[in-house]
Amino acid sequence: MSYLLYVSVSPQGDRSVSRNLANDFLDEYRTKNPDTKVVERDLAVKLVPHLDGETLGASYSPVENHTPSMAEKFKVRMDLINEFKGAKEILVSTPMWNWNVPSVFKAYIDQLIFPGVLGDGTPENSNSAKVTVIAAQGGSYAPGTPREGWDWLTGYLKQVFTQLGSKDVKIILSELNYAGWKPGMENLVGKKEASLAEAKKAIKSRV
Ligand SMILES: Cc1cc2nc3c(=O)[nH]c(=O)nc-3n(C[C@H](O)[C@H](O)[C@H](O)COP(=O)(O)O)c2cc1C
Known part of the structure; x- marks a missing residue:
């Protein structure tokens, strides 16, 4: 079965800027690709566990040596990896939190990158699919900004x-x-709207 994997991160539901933009992408995508399924991995609903000692131990030891707890954690990791590896296209929507991704998204990335299995630079342990990341942030870090x-x-x-x-x-x-709501940024509402319009345009031409 051919599918687009949609990884969503924001816990803000309908108020999430990144989710709303991703929904625009998906509406367009479904119209253009009616035969492709969309599989959503919603990290706000189902938290991905951090890599703990048992998961790491399981990742670097033969399966016959795994305790039941290690086996369970290793399965979580391999299911995430196989879901990612099998996708024919990937869409991500995420907020910026404290200048980077929310920690649940970092936990997901840490589960995915597993040298010898995925993300070690070899063709067999890669997914060459097209990836679109839609990110929302409160400020601007563009050239020339403070x-x-x-x-x-x-x-x-x-x-x-x-x-x-x-x-x-x-x-x-x-x-x-x-x-529009943070004191001192009133004069930037026009730029915010322009950025949103630009993002919508970029989404339309990307799908
Ligand atoms: C915990 C937290 C941390 C944030 N950190 C940043 C930040 O470092 N830089 C920034 O520009 N905006 C920051 N923001 C603002 C969000 O990125 C912004 O509201 C964005 O629209 C969130 O995406 P969402 O609407 O899809 O949830 C932060 C918001 C929260 C709740």
């Missing part, structure tokens, strides 16, 4: 998905979402 250089999300995610094997990673950003 906080230029504080963005540890976009470059990081580009590296992660390239290392997982993608030859086509695109980050679509909606910035300045704090404008």
Whole structure:
């Protein structure tokens, strides 16, 4: 079965900017690809466990040596990896939190990258699928802004998905979402709206 894997991160439900933009992507995608299933991995609903000692132990020891608890944790990891490996296209929606991804998304990435299985740079342990990341943030870190250089999300995610094997990673950003309600950012509402419109345009041409 051919599927697009949609990894969603924001816990903000209908109020989430990144989820709403991803829904635009999916509406368009479903119209253009009626035969492709969409599999959603919603990290806000089902938290991904951090790599703990048992998971790491299980990852580097023969299955016959696994305790029941190790086996259970290893299965969680391998299910995530196989779901990612099998996708023909990948869509991600995420907020920026503290200049990077929310920790649940980092936990997911840590589960996925498993040298010898996925993300070690070899063709057999890669998924070369197209990846679109839709990210939302409160501020702006664009060149010339006071906080230029504080963005540890976009470059990081580009590296992660390239290392997982993608030859086509695109980050679509909606910035300045704090404008309009955070004191001191009133004059940036126009720029926020322009960024949102730009993101919607980029989504349309990406699908
Ligand atoms: C815990 C937390 C941390 C945040 N950290 C940042 C940040 O470092 N930089 C930024 O520009 N916005 C930050 N924001 C604002 C969000 O990125 C912004 O509201 C964005 O729209 C959230 O995406 P969502 O609407 O899809 O949930 C933070 C918000 C929260 C709740």
